[in-house]
Amino acid sequence: MKNDVTKIVLAGEGGQGIQTIAKILSLALVKADYFVSYIPQFGPEQRGTPSVSFIQFSKSQITYPKFDTADIVMVLRRRAIKTIESYIGSKTDVLFDSSTIARQNFTLNNSRLFAIPATKLAEEEFGAKNQNILALAALAKNFLDYPKNALWEIIAEQLGKKFAKNKSLAGKAKEAFDFAYDFSLESKKFTKAEYDTSDSLIVKKNSQRVAVIVPKYCKGCGICILKCPVNALSFGKTLGVYGTPVPEIDIDKCINCGNCYRFCPDCAIRVVKK
């Protein structure tokens, strides 16, 4: 480990399990006899802005929980980059989710960029909930050289309640963990960011009406789908601000009742007569 104190920033959207990873990682470091400081980002921002955690560990005591430049940054969604970009220095190792973030979103000229397509792997192979376990395993192996079995024990202990409720979840989580621990990180050549939030409007028209859906405002709450009286809405493939699917509209089925607009909390959908 590079310095006396190693500084880590973890960032993503709320719901991606950033604080869960941070807690597990901190406990793992304590178990390995380090002094550890972990603070989640506080403030009213904690609801609708990226979720960030700051971790430091050292063999000697840590005197101050804040820092300017990180040794390791892990970032799992594009919107979070802006929040944590200032912590990336020329010697910072950056691990990102290449299935949600394209390489060119990092404006910094940093050659220490590494990736694992965690969201894609989770969605397509290990179950959506395991995206943070994939990221955690890749981080702990590649940047901290943390022993595999010891780390899994802590994960199993921390997520024990969830695993007890759902046995297949536990099995999938372990598979994801094993896979990611042995995954050789992407560098220079990255997976396509097909799970990134869509920046473009969705516009659907027929002779009577026009529907507009704004993925970068949609939080995937599903209220519009619930409130549509004719089932003209369902979740599609395009992703919204939190990486959740946004509704798709069957414009011919729609009767223009206005409910989706009326109930959408985030001004992300509206249908109007032509």
Place this chain on the structure above:
Amino acid sequence: MKTPNEQFAMPQCLNSKSKPSLFCPGCGESIILKHLGNVVDSENIQSKTTLVIDIGCTLLSWNYFNFDIIQSHHGRSVPVSVGYKMARGSRVVIALMGDGGAYAIGLQSLLHAAFRNDPILAIVINNTEYSMTGGQMAPTTVPNEVTTTSPLGKNASIFGPAFHGPELVRQIANSKAFIARASVGNPTLMDSIITKAIENQQKNNSFSMVEILSICPTNWKTDAAESFEFLAKLEKIYPVGEVKKTLDKKSEDI
């Protein structure tokens, strides 16, 4: 028709830079704010509206609109609004607060504003708990409802029944005051109730209070369908519509 752009599904007076908002996915407060924006648009009062927000999740709306927004303290959006209105009588002044702010720490301010007929509109968001701090039991928590501080369900014999704010305020409010309850379950009715309340301030220079039943999927730990199911239960306990005085004449005359 407007050409489709990112503001297509937004009331005009909304600040598009506040999007995506700070509210959780599926938050009822966000639905309420959108409808408040619709009423401000249709009443054509954007240039003279001032919103005073409380502590609680309402503070997440500090940049929601393209009109003035004042941040007050917990339970203090009403007295700040009253003072502001005294100084700037031509403004349309709206205080926005949670049920904790309105009925626990700030109740005396609300009661006296209603009693004095201070010409402001108090909007109280009733989601049956303290949301911003993690879903603790509030006066409005209904019997047997599970919250983080009533993990076995609210015991009404110890903590009292569901707190009916508008009904309480009605008993001492000036007769010109407009007092009603709406629900995010019925946005069209919510629009017309908010409109009436704003007109009562503009035309009659009088106090209005609107409680709005809302959903908090984060603390309720509900999905869309479950949120609206619980809201329907709340609508049975907390009836929606204008609230009328129930005390008899005699007690008022005393």
